[in-house]
Amino acid sequence: MAHVRIYNPRVRVANWKEDVxxxxxxxxxxxxxxxxxxxxxxxxxxxxxxxxxxxxxxxSQDGFLHFGDTVVLVNSGGGEHAQRGSCVLSAPPSRRSPQHDDPLFARTYVDGTSDGEVLRYDQSFALRTTAGFAGKLFLASDNKTFLKCAKKSRLQELSLVEEFDFLCWWKVIYVDPQERLENEGYPVQVNSKVLISHCKTNQCLAALGNHILWTLFGKAYELTAHTILDSHKAERDNNHWLFFMAYPANQNQSLMQLQQDSDTTDEQREKQEDTQIKECS
Known part of the structure; x- marks a missing residue:
């Protein structure tokens, strides 16, 4: 028979003193x-x-990204995994492994480069969280090992570190492979899709919609450094990122409104290019 406690400490029996x-x-x-x-x-x-x-x-006064700018990195989602919506690169409560949950902001920074200079394609830079709760941590990565890899996908792990070294170096790559060489050295436009490649491992920053992590703030997509290619050897939308900043005319708009405007601009640009091709032919 299971032990049933009949008396409480006020009855003054058994170990009542210990209970009190x-x-x-x-x-x-x-x-x-x-x-x-x-x-x-x-x-x-x-x-x-x-x-x-x-x-x-x-x-952004000129529409370009500069060293020292406070930006937010956004992945527009979509593609093969329809359930993966728009998400923001952020620092979780653990402050050690970046995921998509609480939208803390990143800051472009590199040692020896003065703030205010334009960031260009294929130029090395670093991503750092803003001062405050995140504590100015740098986004870093390294080759995966048996003991050090992403929790769900087992791909190359990302981490947030306090000390700045070569593992924190990244570079922006033009999203279109056919025009990548021509745009090397040109300024990086804000609110436009780009690739963010790790300098040491040459793996691109990726958001994985099929690997879900649960945090204090709900569902989060696992973040990793891994280049995901399609059948044409082009990077999938998992690797497509946008540096969101505010324009003087629309700095009060939300991120979703800025993204919709950016998508609309991209569609208009594609239509104009198609029209020019038809006219030339």
């Missing part, structure tokens, strides 16, 4: 944790308050 002492200790620990802000509900509230704090994006 345990209840008092539990109450004291609860009050102490509450005063220190260490309760789970307090930590969760403080985390949401800090990590979801609005951050102002840099305003």
């Amino acid at each position: 002492t345990l209840e008092e200790e539990t109450r004291k620990n609860f009050i102490l944790q509450k005063d220190r802000g260490e309760l789970t509900v307090q930590k969760d509230g403080a985390l949401r308050q800090n990590i979801l704090k609005p951050v102002s994006l840099s305003v």
